[in-house]
Amino acid sequence: MFQVNENYLKLPGSYLFSTIAKKVNAYEKANPDKRIIRLGIGDVTQPLVPAIIRAMHEAVDEMGNAESFRGYAPDLGYGFLREKIAQKDYRARGCDISADEIFISDGAKSDCGNIQEIFSQDCRIAVCDPVYPVYVDSNVMAGRCGDYDKVRGLWSNVIYMPCTAENDFVPELPRETPDLIYLCVPNNPTGTALTRQQLKVWVDYANKTGAVILYDAAYEAYIAQEEVPHSIFEIQGARTCAIEFRSFSKNAGFTGVRLGFTVIPKDLKSGDVAVHGLWARRHGTKFNGAPYIVQKAAMAVYSDEGKAQLKGQVAYYMKNAKVIYEGLKKAGYQVYGGVNAPYIWLKTPDGMSSWDFFDWLLEHANVVGTPGSGFGPSGEGYFRLTAFGTYENTAEAMERIRESREGF
Numbered sequence: 327m328f329q330v331n332e333n334y335l336k337l338p339g340s341y342l343f344s345t346i347a348k349k350v351n352a353y354e355k356a357n358p359d360k361r362i363i364r365l366g367i368g369d370v371t372q373p374l375v376p377a378i379i380r381a382m383h384e385a386v387d388e389m390g391n392a393e394s395f396r397g398y399a400p401d402l403g404y405g406f407l408r409e410k411i412a413q414k415d416y417r418a419r420g421c422d423i424s425a426d427e428i429f430i431s432d433g434a435k436s437d438c439g440n441i442q443e444i445f446s447q448d449c450r451i452a453v454c455d456p457v458y459p460v461y462v463d464s465n466v467m468a469g470r471c472g473d474y475d476k477v478r479g480l481w482s483n484v485i486y487m488p489c490t491a492e493n494d495f496v497p498e499l500p501r502e503t504p505d506l507i508y509l510c511v512p513n514n515p516t517g518t519a520l521t522r523q524q525l526k527v528w529v530d531y532a533n534k535t536g537a538v539i540l541y542d543a544a545y546e547a548y549i550a551q552e553e554v555p556h557s558i559f560e561i562q563g564a565r566t567c568a569i570e571f572r573s574f575s576k577n578a579g580f581t582g583v584r585l586g587f588t589v590i591p592k593d594l595k596s597g598d599v600a601v602h603g604l605w606a607r608r609h610g611t612k613f614n615g616a617p618y619i620v621q622k623a624a625m626a627v628y629s630d631e632g633k634a635q636l637k638g639q640v641a642y643y644m645k646n647a648k649v650i651y652e653g654l655k656k657a658g659y660q661v662y663g664g665v666n667a668p669y670i671w672l673k674t675p676d677g678m679s680s681w682d683f684f685d686w687l688l689e690h691a692n693v694v695g696t697p698g699s700g701f702g703p704s705g706e707g708y709f710r711l712t713a714f715g716t717y718e719n720t721a722e723a724m725e726r727i728r729e730s731r732e733g734f
């Protein structure tokens with residue numbers, strides 16, 4: 327009889343956003359007259375900008391023509407896009423990254439989930455708490471996390487670095503030494519960020535201890551403050567200790583289109599072995615390249631026209647972030663994030679648990695958010711709202727939240 331990968335059986339419940347969707351669907355079914363506003367999952371609502379649509383149409387036409395038709399894409403990505411990224415996202419910011427250190431993929435979520443495969447089974451991971459669930463769950467599936475303590479919400483073999491209002495959401499260096507350190511800056515879910523100086527502490531620590539920083543920069547486009555780095559490779563020493571994940575989902579609205587990339591410097595080595603080669607090998611075996619049409623569309627992200635249009639889109643979402651931040655403050659909530667990221671993190675009122683508040687808000691304001699405890703035990707007592715809704719819905723949600731608070 328075949329056996330399943332029993333590590334999967336250790337995973338508690340379903341994926342956070344699937345659980346939320348199920349709850350909301352059930353509520354909707356029971357209350358068909360209510361208009362629910364969804365500020366839960368960080369999914370974009372604005373259409374692709376004209377420069378991207380035009381590039382996509384042109385690429386579609388090329389695919390319909392025998393002379394310009396393309397089959398399989400190069401598994402590591404088309405040279406034109408890798409070169410553009412190296413130049414515009416890295417060299418333009420003074421980062422020493424070359425085109426062949428960039429691996430194009432179908433999105434940062436897959437890369438963040440898959441990267442653990444190229445490291446030893448014995449590696450110990452460290453994560454911020456709260457944390458984007460993919461980092462932990464993918465390591466649980468691989469059998470690296472030990473056992474789950476249901477009461478405390480912790481895995482026995484994971485090093486947790488609590489990030490709460492008490493430490494300004496800045497993780498402290500762990501007491502035990504990890505091998506793989508996941509950092510997400512600007513942070514999902516707290517919407518906070520690290521400065522260059524704060525990140526330098528981590529780069530120095532990783533180089534000293536021989537750890538790798540797995541740096542998720544999916545929300546980089548939302549950085550507003552000068553002191554927050556756009557890439558970990560702005561920090562001296564990062565080439566020997568860091569891998570960076572980037573996404574076109576949040577800066578260009580590709581959540582449904584799918585495209586991202588991972589940067590692995592050739593200087594990142596375990597003994598004589600370059601990690602770069604392992605990821606290239608994995609890509610070659612398990613991935614057949616992102617679609618030509620999508621990679622061509624991504625080129626428009628870097629054109630003058632595309633850049634200007636996307637700047638407008640980011641500003642649109644950040645206006646929502648401000649509406650949420652100020653609306654919640656006015657309603658008497660304690661609020662964090664929302665300055666360098668499209669997420670707002672609030673303290674639940676009167677010590678309510680995150681899930682109780684989720685239910686309460688759904689019932690009294692018909693607004694969906696994400697319970698902080700879904701991101702880890704230190705997220706208990708917090709709640710996340712996303713700025714990716716439409717402006718009209720966001721403003722209405724704030725009005726409803728204000729009114730519901732009055733009746734709290």
Ligand code: MLT
Pocket residue numbers: 366367368369435514
């Ligand atoms: C979120 O809501 O945390 C994000 O949409 C998840 C993701 O990007 O995969």
